Amino acid sequence: MYVENEKISKYTDARVKLLYQMMLIRRFEEKAAELYSKEKIRGFLHLYVGEEAVAVGVINSLSTDDNILCTYREHGHALVRGISPGAIMAEMYGKKEGCSMGRGGSMHLFDKKIKFFGGNAIVAGHLPVAVGMALAAKKQKKNEITCCFFGEGAAAEGEFHEAMNLAALWQVPVLFVCENNLYAMGTAIRYTHSVVELEKKAPGYGISAATVDGMDVMAVEKAAKEAIEKVRTTVKPFFLVCNTYRFRAHSMFDAELYREKSEVEEWKKRDPIPKLQQSLFNENIVEQRDIDEMNKKVEEEIQRAVDFAEAGTWEPVEEITKFVYSENNA
Amino acid sequence: MDGNNTIKTTYREAIKQAIREAMKKDERVFLMGEDVGRYGGAFAVSKGLLKEFGEDRIMDVPLSESGFVGAGIGASLNGMRPIVEVMTVNFSLLAMDQIVNNAATLLHMSGGQLNVPIVIRISCGIGRQLAAQHSHSWEPLFAHIPGLKVLSAGTHEDARGMLLTALQDPDPVIIFEYTFLLNKEGELAADAGAVNITNAKVRREGKDISIITYGAGVYKALDAAVELAGAGIDAEVVDVRVLRPLDNDTIFNSVRKTHRVLLVEEAWGAVNVSSEISARITENVFYELDAPIQRLGGVEVPIPYPKHLEEAAVPQQNDIVNKVKKMLQHD
Numbered sequence: 131m132y133v134e135n136e137k138i139s140k141y142t143d144a145r146v147k148l149l150y151q152m153m154l155i156r157r158f159e160e161k162a163a164e165l166y167s168k169e170k171i172r173g174f175l176h177l178y179v180g181e182e183a184v185a186v187g188v189i190n191s192l193s194t195d196d197n198i199l200c201t202y203r204e205h206g207h208a209l210v211r212g213i214s215p216g217a218i219m220a221e222m223y224g225k226k227e228g229c230s231m232g233r234g235g236s237m238h239l240f241d242k243k244i245k246f247f248g249g250n251a252i253v254a255g256h257l258p259v260a261v262g263m264a265l266a267a268k269k270q271k272k273n274e275i276t277c278c279f280f281g282e283g284a285a286a287e288g289e290f291h292e293a294m295n296l297a298a299l300w301q302v303p304v305l306f307v308c309e310n311n312l313y314a315m316g317t318a319i320r321y322t323h324s325v326v327e328l329e330k331k332a333p334g335y336g337i338s339a340a341t342v343d344g345m346d347v348m349a350v351e352k353a354a355k356e357a358i359e360k361v362r363t364t365v366k367p368f369f370l371v372c373n374t375y376r377f378r379a380h381s382m383f384d385a386e387l388y389r390e391k392s393e394v395e396e397w398k399k400r401d402p403i404p405k406l407q408q409s410l411f412n413e414n415i416v417e418q419r420d421i422d423e424m425n426k427k428v429e430e431e432i433q434r435a436v437d438f439a440e441a442g443t444w445e446p447v448e449e450i451t452k453f454v455y456s457e458n459n460a
Numbered sequence: 461m462d463g464n465n466t467i468k469t470t471y472r473e474a475i476k477q478a479i480r481e482a483m484k485k486d487e488r489v490f491l492m493g494e495d496v497g498r499y500g501g502a503f504a505v506s507k508g509l510l511k512e513f514g515e516d517r518i519m520d521v522p523l524s525e526s527g528f529v530g531a532g533i534g535a536s537l538n539g540m541r542p543i544v545e546v547m548t549v550n551f552s553l554l555a556m557d558q559i560v561n562n563a564a565t566l567l568h569m570s571g572g573q574l575n576v577p578i579v580i581r582i583s584c585g586i587g588r589q590l591a592a593q594h595s596h597s598w599e600p601l602f603a604h605i606p607g608l609k610v611l612s613a614g615t616h617e618d619a620r621g622m623l624l625t626a627l628q629d630p631d632p633v634i635i636f637e638y639t640f641l642l643n644k645e646g647e648l649a650a651d652a653g654a655v656n657i658t659n660a661k662v663r664r665e666g667k668d669i670s671i672i673t674y675g676a677g678v679y680k681a682l683d684a685a686v687e688l689a690g691a692g693i694d695a696e697v698v699d700v701r702v703l704r705p706l707d708n709d710t711i712f713n714s715v716r717k718t719h720r721v722l723l724v725e726e727a728w729g730a731v732n733v734s735s736e737i738s739a740r741i742t743e744n745v746f747y748e749l750d751a752p753i754q755r756l757g758g759v760e761v762p763i764p765y766p767k768h769l770e771e772a773a774v775p776q777q778n779d780i781v782n783k784v785k786k787m788l789q790h791d
């Protein structure tokens with residue numbers, strides 16, 4: 131886990147770590163937006179603001195042996211899994227020091243060492259891959275599971291249905307986590323799904339499913355732990371639907387013509403960060419002073435990441451054909 | 461051109477006006493694609509059209525490329541004239557089965573009974589730092605398929621006109637549009653409309669060399685030609701436009717005039733449209749050549765994210781200028 135213990139070690143309550151991670155993701159994303167407007171980051175940039183509780187709740191419940199696959203909206207997942215903010219930021223700058231050598235950018239963060247298998251930007255393209263990874267684990271009798279995140283938009287793709295069927299048919303240990311933020315770009319779920327209760331799709335494939343409030347990190351963590359336990363012990367797929375909401379535009383190119391500001395404001399009342407903060411206040415686990423201190427640490431961490439990215443280097447153009455075939459990667 | 465009879469317009473607006481005109485002219489025409497309606501089009505091409513035409517004719521569809529392209533094929537078999545938008549060429553691969561095994565094949569398999577009058581618009585192109593899953597030039601993949609007509613709208617004129625003619629065609633037509641041109645302003649005749657979709661077009665006359673290109677290469681080649689003129693080289697620019705079936709005559713006539721050929725495209729160098737044109741020139745007008753044909757194509761690498769590598773991955777104006785100078789030994 132990235133969040134170094136010393137920062138929050140004085141707190142014995144494990145929830146403080148979850149809070150810190152959500153705060154870190156939130157600020158990281160805000161910083162990314164700022165750097166985008168300064169043209170430091172280019173291409174597509176999809177922010178996770180509002181949805182933090184999902185990645186934090188689920189990924190903290192996985193073991194370091196488990197595989198993770200994500201969409202293009204994956205900075206938060208990468209941070210929680212343990213790619214350093216600097217390596218992610220440098221990747222978004224396109225610098226050689228980035229976690230994918232700068233070749234991928236925001237949508238294609240990879241770190242094989244910690245079993246973070248990207249950053250896929252073809253909607254639902256990674257679902258069959260996740261099933262294959264789980265199949266391989268089963269064949270090799272590894273105790274790992276594979277966790278695959280995707281949006282509700284992806285659940286309309288054929289690849290979702292094919293992956294669900296294969297996973298059930300082969301009985302492989304894969305956890306499908308659907309981050310239902312109600313919109314696929316600008317198209318609301320009611321215009322894309324005949325049945326909007328997504329968990330109902332699972333029984334047709336013989337897969338167990340659960341639904342959880344994705345705006346509540348403790349609820350997500352509980353649901354994820356149960357789901358993971360089931361996948362691990364039964365060696366079968368599971369479908370977990372996290373109902374959540376993205377507070378910001380789909381990407382930096384989105385003018386948000388398709389939803390009312392009031393709807394966004396309504397959802398902001400369910401912001402997972404203040405919610406957890408409040409429970410910790412209520413139980414006297416932290417006070418405002420602690421939050422201020424944590425904010426300061428977040429700020430420092432992000433500044434270090436930006437400095438790291440700024441100091442990064444450009445891969446020489448002469449190396450452009452690297453990474454096409456394994457033999458000339460030297 | 462007479463200033464009074466031309467208008468300034470962006471490439472985006474040209475496509476949009478083509479869609480509007482087509483929808484107004486023919487009740488059977490409708491547009492469907494991901495985010496074409498409420499979002500306003502992934503690249504804002506169809507912004508405002510939902511309001512103007514309603515949701516029966518500007519249809520948002522789920523993320524199901526194979527599904528909705530297949531549905532477009534079905535609708536076209538049954539009396540409609542769908543314009544199906546595929547957000548980017550990368551996602552078109554999810555619909556490749558429908559495009560190749562159905563759209564391109566039904567007429568043949570049915571012994572000529574079932575024609576498929578569908579128009580599929582695909583945006584593509586390199587140059588916006590969208591990395592290896594959102595930017596490519598894959599026109600050659602489609603140009604390979606008999607049964608399809610494959611068009612490349614490298615200019616404002618074609619952005620405005622190709623769609624209208626394509627909708628009159630009885631067979632499946634794929635139109636490639638270039639995202640990095642969307643904001644580019646250009647001059648159009650005030651009455652611009654349907655254009656021919658069978659011939660290549662000489663976009664600039666010249667006598668020293670033929671730069672043969674399409675799509676993203678057209679404006680780059682035209683700019684290069686202006687630069688070359690400054691160095692005393694008179695380059696002709698041929699816009700292939702129709703990648704399948706290729707218009708040999710226009711290409712061969714240009715070769716007969718200039719006797720030198722540089723082929724330029726952004727698609728990967730091996731097995732691309734230039735390979736085919738080069739072979740045809742060699743087979744048919746070899747003795748017109750004063751020098752070996754040369755090609756500039758994309759570097760064989762998935763498109764990298766960083767700007768400097770992305771730029772290096774496809775031929776730029778500079779590369780064209782340098783290559784031409786070298787071919788004419790002006791360096």
Ligand SMILES: Cc1ncc(C[n+]2csc(CCOP(=O)(O)OP(=O)(O)O)c2C)c(N)n1
Nearest residue numbers: 203251252253281282283284313314315551
């Ligand atoms: C196969 C494919 N089709 C279309 C797109 C363009 N696109 C990117 S994200 C997106 C919306 C996906 O929505 P969802 O799966 O709900 O995930 P979210 O972005 O909401 O996290 C679309 C249409 C794509 N990347 N891949």
